[in-house]
Amino acid sequence: MFTGLVEAVGVVTMCRLEGTGARLRLETPLADQLAPGDSLAVNGVCLTAVHGPRGHVDADLGPETLRVTTLGRLATGRLVNLERPLKADGRLGGHFVLGHVDGVGRIENVRDDGEARWLTVSFPSALAAYLIPKGSIAVDGISLTIARLHQDRFDVQIVPFTLEHTNLKDIRVPDPVNLECDMVGKYVVRAVEVAGLVTEPARPAGVSS
Numbered sequence: 001m002f003t004g005l006v007e008a009v010g011v012v013t014m015c016r017l018e019g020t021g022a023r024l025r026l027e028t029p030l031a032d033q034l035a036p037g038d039s040l041a042v043n044g045v046c047l048t049a050v051h052g053p054r055g056h057v058d059a060d061l062g063p064e065t066l067r068v069t070t071l072g073r074l075a076t077g078r079l080v081n082l083e084r085p086l087k088a089d090g091r092l093g094g095h096f097v098l099g100h101v102d103g104v105g106r107i108e109n110v111r112d113d114g115e116a117r118w119l120t121v122s123f124p125s126a127l128a129a130y131l132i133p134k135g136s137i138a139v140d141g142i143s144l145t146i147a148r149l150h151q152d153r154f155d156v157q158i159v160p161f162t163l164e165h166t167n168l169k170d171i172r173v174p175d176p177v178n179l180e181c182d183m184v185g186k187y188v189v190r191a192v193e194v195a196g197l198v199t200e201p202a203r204p205a206g207v208s209s
Helices: 063-068 125-130 160-165 183-194
Strands: 008-018 021-027 039-042 045-051 056-061 079-083 103-113 116-122 136-139 142-145 153-158 176-181
Touching (some): 039 056, 116 160, 125 176, 125 183, 136 153, 142 153, 176 183
Antiparallel strands (some): 008 079, 021 056, 103 176, 116 153, 136 176
C-alpha cells in the first residue's frame, strides 16, 4: 500500500530485455535503505527490489508489467518517481494507492499558470466510470486531484513543490504515464455491476465533453 507521495526521484541507468521480461536498474538515494524483496513503487508500479551495484536498485519486470505499464519504454537517463510502502503508523497524506496500474494515459497538453503548471492527460475509455471531478488519481505514482474531467481526458494542476520533487518537471507532450484510479471507486463500480444495477457504461456527474 502506497500514498502517492513521492519519496525520491531515481534515474534509469538500464532497462534490458531478458526473455519475455526485463531487468530495470535505477540510481537512487533509497538504494541503501532497500533490502532484497522489499516493495518499491516505480512511477506508480509496485515492484520487488533486487540488489544492484552500489547506489542502485534493480527490479525485474514481468511480461504483464511490460504490457500494461510504461516501464518497458523507459530510456536510460529518464527520471522516475519512487515511493516505499506506507508504514502502519505513518500518515496518509495522499490517498490509498496499490501500485497496480489500471491503464496508460498520455500527456496531451502542458501549460504554465504562474509558478504552477497544468497537465491535460488522456485516458482509456475503460477508466471513465472510475474518474470523478475533484476525485483522486495517481499519475506515474503521484497522488493528484482531478480539477476538470472531460469525456476522454482530465486536467490536473501541479504546484511548484510537486514539480520540483517529481519527474513531472521533465514531462512532455505526448509522454505516456501510468494511471491508477481511486481504489474505493473501483469497488463501488464493481459492486454496482455485480448487483445488475447498471445496464450501460456509467458516466460520472460533472463530466464535460
